[in-house]
Amino acid sequence: MVMDLQTLLLNLFATALPVVLIVILVRARRQPLWAEAYRRLRRNRLAMAALVLIGVYGSIAVLDSVHWKNNRTADPHSILDRMTAWVPVERTYSAPLSTVTVEPKPHRTIVRHLLGTDANGKDVLVRTLKGCRTAILVGVVPMLIIMPVGILLGMLAGYYGKRVDDAVQYTYTVFTSVPDILLLISLVLVLGHGILQVCLALGITGWVGLCRLVRGETLKHRDREYVRAARALGVSDLRILLRHILPNLLPVVIISVVLGCSGLVLSETILTYLGVGVPPEMGSWGNMIDAARLELAREPAIWWQLTAASSALFLLVLSFNLLGDALRDAVDPRLRSS
Amino acid sequence: MNTPLLQVENLRTYFHTPYGIARAVDGVSFSVQAGQTLAIVGESGCGKSMTALSLLQLVPEPAGYIEGGRILFEGKDLLDRTWNQMRQVRGRDLAMIFQEPMTSLNPVFTLGTQLVEAMTVHGTATRMEAEKRAVTLLERVKLPQPQQVLRQYPHELSGGMRQRVMIAMALANRPKLLLADEPTTALDVTVQAQILDLLRELQQETGMAVLLITHDLGIVARMADQVAVMYAGQVVENAPTKQLFRNPQHPYTRGLFASLPTRSQRGRDLATLEGTVPQSTNWPAACRFEPRCPARWQTCAEIAPKFLTTKPDHLLRCHLYDPDIPDRPQAPSLQEAMKTLESAGRTVAPIAAVPNSEVQP
Numbered sequence: 176m177v178m179d180l181q182t183l184l185l186n187l188f189a190t191a192l193p194v195v196l197i198v199i200l201v202r203a204r205r206q207p208l209w210a211e212a213y214r215r216l217r218r219n220r221l222a223m224a225a226l227v228l229i230g231v232y233g234s235i236a237v238l239d240s241v242h243w244k245n246n247r248t249a250d251p252h253s254i255l256d257r258m259t260a261w262v263p264v265e266r267t268y269s270a271p272l273s274t275v276t277v278e279p280k281p282h283r284t285i286v287r288h289l290l291g292t293d294a295n296g297k298d299v300l301v302r303t304l305k306g307c308r309t310a311i312l313v314g315v316v317p318m319l320i321i322m323p324v325g326i327l328l329g330m331l332a333g334y335y336g337k338r339v340d341d342a343v344q345y346t347y348t349v350f351t352s353v354p355d356i357l358l359l360i361s362l363v364l365v366l367g368h369g370i371l372q373v374c375l376a377l378g379i380t381g382w383v384g385l386c387r388l389v390r391g392e393t394l395k396h397r398d399r400e401y402v403r404a405a406r407a408l409g410v411s412d413l414r415i416l417l418r419h420i421l422p423n424l425l426p427v428v429i430i431s432v433v434l435g436c437s438g439l440v441l442s443e444t445i446l447t448y449l450g451v452g453v454p455p456e457m458g459s460w461g462n463m464i465d466a467a468r469l470e471l472a473r474e475p476a477i478w479w480q481l482t483a484a485s486s487a488l489f490l491l492v493l494s495f496n497l498l499g500d501a502l503r504d505a506v507d508p509r510l511r512s513s
Numbered sequence: 514m515n516t517p518l519l520q521v522e523n524l525r526t527y528f529h530t531p532y533g534i535a536r537a538v539d540g541v542s543f544s545v546q547a548g549q550t551l552a553i554v555g556e557s558g559c560g561k562s563m564t565a566l567s568l569l570q571l572v573p574e575p576a577g578y579i580e581g582g583r584i585l586f587e588g589k590d591l592l593d594r595t596w597n598q599m600r601q602v603r604g605r606d607l608a609m610i611f612q613e614p615m616t617s618l619n620p621v622f623t624l625g626t627q628l629v630e631a632m633t634v635h636g637t638a639t640r641m642e643a644e645k646r647a648v649t650l651l652e653r654v655k656l657p658q659p660q661q662v663l664r665q666y667p668h669e670l671s672g673g674m675r676q677r678v679m680i681a682m683a684l685a686n687r688p689k690l691l692l693a694d695e696p697t698t699a700l701d702v703t704v705q706a707q708i709l710d711l712l713r714e715l716q717q718e719t720g721m722a723v724l725l726i727t728h729d730l731g732i733v734a735r736m737a738d739q740v741a742v743m744y745a746g747q748v749v750e751n752a753p754t755k756q757l758f759r760n761p762q763h764p765y766t767r768g769l770f771a772s773l774p775t776r777s778q779r780g781r782d783l784a785t786l787e788g789t790v791p792q793s794t795n796w797p798a799a800c801r802f803e804p805r806c807p808a809r810w811q812t813c814a815e816i817a818p819k820f821l822t823t824k825p826d827h828l829l830r831c832h833l834y835d836p837d838i839p840d841r842p843q844a845p846s847l848q849e850a851m852k853t854l855e856s857a858g859r860t861v862a863p864i865a866a867v868p869n870s871e872v873q874p
Contacts, residue, residue, distance in 0.1 A: 337575055398573070400616040406571055407611075408631050408682065409604035418630070423620045 180373055186240050188316045188374075193233070196432075199425065212426075215505040222501030223493035225507060232491055235304055236311040239458075244306040262288075263286040263295045271299075271479050293466065303483045305458025310491060312442035313453075314372060314436040320378025322432060325385030326424070330416055332386075334391025343390070347383045355380055356449075359442070363451045370453045373446060377439055388431055389424060396420045430499055437495035444488055460484040516588055517544035518722050523583035526560075529575075535793040537563040539576070539746035544819070545690065545739075550716065550723040552737035552754070554730065554769070558790045560746040561726045562612075565692045568724075569607060570599050583753055595607045605635045606682035609692040613699050614675035616669035624678050625663030625669075631685040650681040653718075654711060654811075673704035677711070684715065690722045697732070709736060730773055734758060742766045744800035745790055748820075751828040760847060762809075762823065763831050764806045767850045800832065807853050810846060812838060 193415035200209075216222055235255065242253035253261075271291040290299040332343035350358075362376035396402060397420070405419050446452035447461025455462055526538035538560045543552045553561045566572050567579055570591070584591040591602065603609075611617045619627060625647060632643040651659035654677040655712055667675060676696060683691055695710065697705040713736060718725055733740055733754065740757045740767065742750040750763040761860050768786040788805045797803055803813040816838075818830045833844040845853070 400611055400613050401619040403571065404609075404611055404617040404679070404682075405619070405630075407603055407609040408634060409571055409602070410601045410630070410634050411600060414634070419619050424621070 181369070182240075182242075185312055185316065185371060185374075188206055188319055189236075189240070192315045192318050192322075199429075207449050209506070212502075212506040216501055219501045219504070222498055225497040225501070228490060228494040229498065232307050232494075233311055236308040239305060239308040241416060243275065243411045248493055259298070259301045262290075262298045262301055269296070277505050286452050287497040289481045291477075293463075295468070299463075299480050299483050302458055302463060302480075303460070303487050306460040306463065306484065306487060307455055309370060309457060309461075310415050310440050310488070311444065312370060314440040314491075316371075316374040316430055316496070317378035317381055317439055319434065320375070321435065322386055322428070324378075325329070325437070326389050326421075326428065329386040329389025330420065330424075332395045333390040334397055334412070336394075337421040340390075343386070350380070354499050357447070359446060360449070360451050363446065368454050368456070369449075370457065373443060373452055381435065381439065384435055385428070385431055385435065387426060392427055393420055399410070412461065430503045430506070433495060433502055434499035437492040437499070440495070460488050518547040518587060519724070520583075520585040520722045521546040521564075521568070522583040522585070524564065524584065525580040526563050526569055526572055526577060527580045528577045530794055532792075536746050536796060537793050538567060539796070540582075541743070541746070541748050541753055543741045545724055546717070547573075547689070548720045549738040549740045550736050551741060552725045552727060552733040553732055553741050553743055554727060555743035556790050557726060559743045559794070559837055560793070561728075561743055562694050564696050564743070565609065565726055565828075568692060569609060570596075571603075573686065583814055589744055591795065593794045601635065602684075604631065604688070606688055607684065607688045607692060608688035609694065610676070610679045610683045610696050612695040614679050615680055616671050618675060620667055624670075628663070628678070628682055628685065631682040631822060635671055635686055637686055646685070647681075650685060651678070653684070654678070654681045654713065672700050673708065676708055680711065680715070682706075684719070687719060689726060691716075692724045692726075694726045694729070694796060696725075696842060698727075698729075705732075706753055712736070722725075722830075730769060742769070745796050746793060747801060747830060748828070749802065749830045752824055756824075756827060758814070762827070762829055762834060764808050764833070764850070765802050766848070768805075771851055806840075808850070810840075810842065812840060815854070824836055844852050 182373065200213075233448075238258070239253045239255040242251040269288050271289060271294040273288050273291065288298050288300070290303070293299055293302060328343045332340040358380050359376050362379060363372055365377055366372040402415060402419055404434040405415050411418070443452055443459070444464060447459050448465045450465070452461050453459045463480050464482035467477070467484070470477035470480060521544065522542050524541045524717045525536065528535040528537055528697060541560070541564055543551060543553075553564060555561050557797075559818045563572065566593070568584055570579065572579060579592065582592070585665055586602070586606065591599065594602065596667075616842055618624070625644070626634055628647040628650065629640060629643040632638045632646060633640055636775055638646060647663055651662055652684070655675060656662050656677050662670070662674075662678070670678070676699075680696075691712075696712070697708050700708060709732060712723065715721075723736075727733060737754045740750075740752060740754050741748045742763065742767050750757065750761070752765045757766065758770075761770055765786075772786060786805055791797060791801070791804070792862050797814075800806070800809075800813045806813065816832070818832050819837075820828060820830050823829050823834050832838045832841055835841065
């Protein structure tokens, strides 16, 4: 299996976040506070459905991430490519459910393009599946920048106050005073075209919200009596921040990260549609929607590519939002009775 | 008399507020002998808790700061220490227990984890030793089933049990001085007595000194060797407990005693001190108690009273006892003062009354 560096990095990054989250959650499950939250989450059927759906998207992305070359093809093909290799390229713009004759030896079978084909005669369903990897990557990888930066700066600002707080607040006020989309576009233009660059740009612009949230929460916990008691015991600042305050911030951080993922997936689509997102040869829902712009003007309108991409996008974002809301209900201290 | 364990001299802790500088602690001096208990008494807002926090240099930042004074602990000034040097003193030589046992423990960790942290943070014990000692500590504060308590979370315990755990944490490093900031205010009366007995027992066992902050004179009588009465950021009277209870001299102290319910007063209205403690941004210029004092005269509003020694051990801040004030009236005797206070105590209208009530069959 040979992968180029960029793909390797991306795959590593993309696996890191779920792994970290799962480790935190498994460790936390042993504590009654979290065990209770977990129980509530399990009881919420909608949330479990959302989790399963995210899992399905994730597995497709994983299938599409592992790829290698063989002697017949010049480009590396992923598992997903190989699984869908039998789907023939058809005439341009076959309608959904149009029949196709496949002639693999020894049998002749008739299949249908469930969602039709696009301008190049490629199956739209396959293209939609190819878009999953991009969406999941863009939804997850920027979080690896957003989380450390947002949490670190937020906690420092909230805990130390004064100059540190001024500096952090100044920085993010400057960041937020530039329209997000402009900043993103200029960053992508500077960093170059490519999915890693898009992730980087989204990470650089996305930490402000989390930072603000963490700062506020830290401010609240800093003056709690248990922090004062720890200080009266002679516990060091670093230890108070990491051992006493951070665990108390986790609920809000996890909720905001899950909800943030859906925002990131959406911004990828928007960026790609504007032509500054992932490169056109890469499968992505943004690219499909961009292509659909012209197709809708045709007579009769070619609606299936747009519909497929937006439905896939809609379902993923909806799942993230449902899961985030369910998490909020399950762990939010304000809603918890105690 | 040998050198006291803790000697505070002219301690001043100020706060920046939108209304000016609040002098929460303004020239407080007292000393605590090793193994003894000093009680600081006073109404809310007169700077008791801030005095304790100042000793640990944990005044809420950024508004609060220690303006000046000396805090001599075993002869060395704690104010000379840097933040890191101060950290080594906290929890090891000086430990503190807070008023609210409900919120003073971190909700997300077991009590065992927190107790062990209290011991390991100063490197006085390894984790293994600390875990063993945690059990003994919990036994000493008389918690049943210590093994089980170590695995529990704060919300699983009652207030009294949590305060016991807090005391165990404070005792973990065998401090020489324990600062107890209203340790029983948030507890039920029955639990209060248990906790106080426990504190006294532990004090006898370990020989530590206790600085007890309270507004309850009943607790003072029970616990303290020495009492400092605080009013408006200053100590107004400082005397051994017995002496102070037998013969309180400062009008404020007398007011506090007059407002205690006693058997002889049954059926009568309780005397109250008119008014409240003034705002700490705006203390009265001369005597701070003057606006509320039943024995005040002209001079009280003009000259600030000095801190006098009337008897050996009895310190007082009042013009009535100052021989340098020529026009001072005769200080009223205790009985006279009590009588004036009782008659001055306004008759409080009943909060609820049921006129012409008839019980319907």
